[in-house]
Amino acid sequence: MFAETRFDTIACDAPAAGVARITLNRPQAMNAYTFQMCRELSAAIALFADDDDLKVLILTGAGERAFCTGGDISGADPEHSRHVATSPMGHGREMRDGMQAVVLALRRLDKPSLAVIRGYAVAGGLALALACDFRFAGETARLGDTSNKAGLLPDEGGAWLFPRAMGLDKALRMSLLHEIYDAERAERLGLVTEVFPDAELEAQALAFCGHLALKAPLAVRLTKMMMAKAMETSLEASLVDAQMAVMVTNPSEDVREGVAAFREKRAPRFKGR
Known part of the structure; x- marks a missing residue:
C-alpha cells in the first residue's frame, strides 16, 4: 500500500526489499515544502510506520539542486494564506499542523530512517534531515540555516535539533550568521553521518538500508x-x-x-x- 499510494508533492516507492523511500517532489522549487507537502509527508510516514514488511525509510529530494530548502516563501502556497488569515494564532497552527508534525512523526518512528542529501538542505530542510536517524550527503551537498536571513526562525524543530547535533555555540553561529557549509565541514560539525561522491550516493544509501533491513x-x-x-x-x-x-x-x-x-x-x- 505504501508504494502504491499516489501524492501530488511527494513520491513513494520501495527500491529494495524492506526499504521504503519518500521523495520530496517539487524540484522546480528546490523541494521547498508547502502545507500540502507536509500533510502528504505525514500521511506517507504513517503508512510506512504501519507496514511491518518495510524496515527502513529513505527520505530524499527530487533533482540535483536540493534536498529541501525549507518552507516555500514565494507566495505560491495558497494554504499558507488561508491558515494565517483565519486567526491571530494562524501562524502557530500552521507550524504545529505542518512541518512540526512531520518532524515529530520522523522522531517518533521506531524504525530507522536515512536522509539522502543532494544539493541544499537548509533552514527547515536541515531540520527535516536532522529528524532522521542518519544523513548521507553527496560531496556537493550544502547544509546550513538561512532562516534568520529573512528574519525567520528555526521553528520547524531546528532550535532543538541543531544544538543537539553540533553543540549550542556552533548552532547559534550557524543560525545567527545564516551560514551554509560544504558536505565535508558539515560532517565534521556533526550535521552529516557520512559523505560520498555524488555518483555513489544512491548506491551507498541502498546498500546501507538493505543491510539494516536484514537485521532482527x-x-x-x-x-x-x-x-x-x-x-x-x-x-x-x-x-x-x-x-x-x-x-x-x-x-x-x-x-x-x-x-x-x-x-x-x-x-x-x-x-x-
Missing part, C-alpha cells in the same frame, strides 16, 4: 526507542527501560534463530517475532 526487526526497533529515550533521561531510567525491553526480545523467535545461526555458523533468518 524487534531488536532494531527497540534499540532505536531505547537510545532515543535515553538521550533525554537518566542512566537509571534507561536501565529500567532496558529491563522492560528484554522481556520482549529475549523470549522471541528471532533471538532463538539468532543464537542458532551463530552456533551453526550461518546467516540468521529473522521474522520479527
Whole structure:
C-alpha cells in the first residue's frame, strides 16, 4: 500500500526489499515544502510506520539542486494564506499542523530512517534531515540555516535539533550568521553521518538500508526507542527501560534463530517475532 499510494508533492516507492523511500517532489522549487507537502509527508510516514514488511525509510529530494530548502516563501502556497488569515494564532497552527508534525512523526518512528542529501538542505530542510536517524550527503551537498536571513526562525524543530547535533555555540553561529557549509565541514560539525561522491550516493544509501533491513526487526526497533529515550533521561531510567525491553526480545523467535545461526555458523533468518 505504501508504494502504491499516489501524492501530488511527494513520491513513494520501495527500491529494495524492506526499504521504503519518500521523495520530496517539487524540484522546480528546490523541494521547498508547502502545507500540502507536509500533510502528504505525514500521511506517507504513517503508512510506512504501519507496514511491518518495510524496515527502513529513505527520505530524499527530487533533482540535483536540493534536498529541501525549507518552507516555500514565494507566495505560491495558497494554504499558507488561508491558515494565517483565519486567526491571530494562524501562524502557530500552521507550524504545529505542518512541518512540526512531520518532524515529530520522523522522531517518533521506531524504525530507522536515512536522509539522502543532494544539493541544499537548509533552514527547515536541515531540520527535516536532522529528524532522521542518519544523513548521507553527496560531496556537493550544502547544509546550513538561512532562516534568520529573512528574519525567520528555526521553528520547524531546528532550535532543538541543531544544538543537539553540533553543540549550542556552533548552532547559534550557524543560525545567527545564516551560514551554509560544504558536505565535508558539515560532517565534521556533526550535521552529516557520512559523505560520498555524488555518483555513489544512491548506491551507498541502498546498500546501507538493505543491510539494516536484514537485521532482527524487534531488536532494531527497540534499540532505536531505547537510545532515543535515553538521550533525554537518566542512566537509571534507561536501565529500567532496558529491563522492560528484554522481556520482549529475549523470549522471541528471532533471538532463538539468532543464537542458532551463530552456533551453526550461518546467516540468521529473522521474522520479527
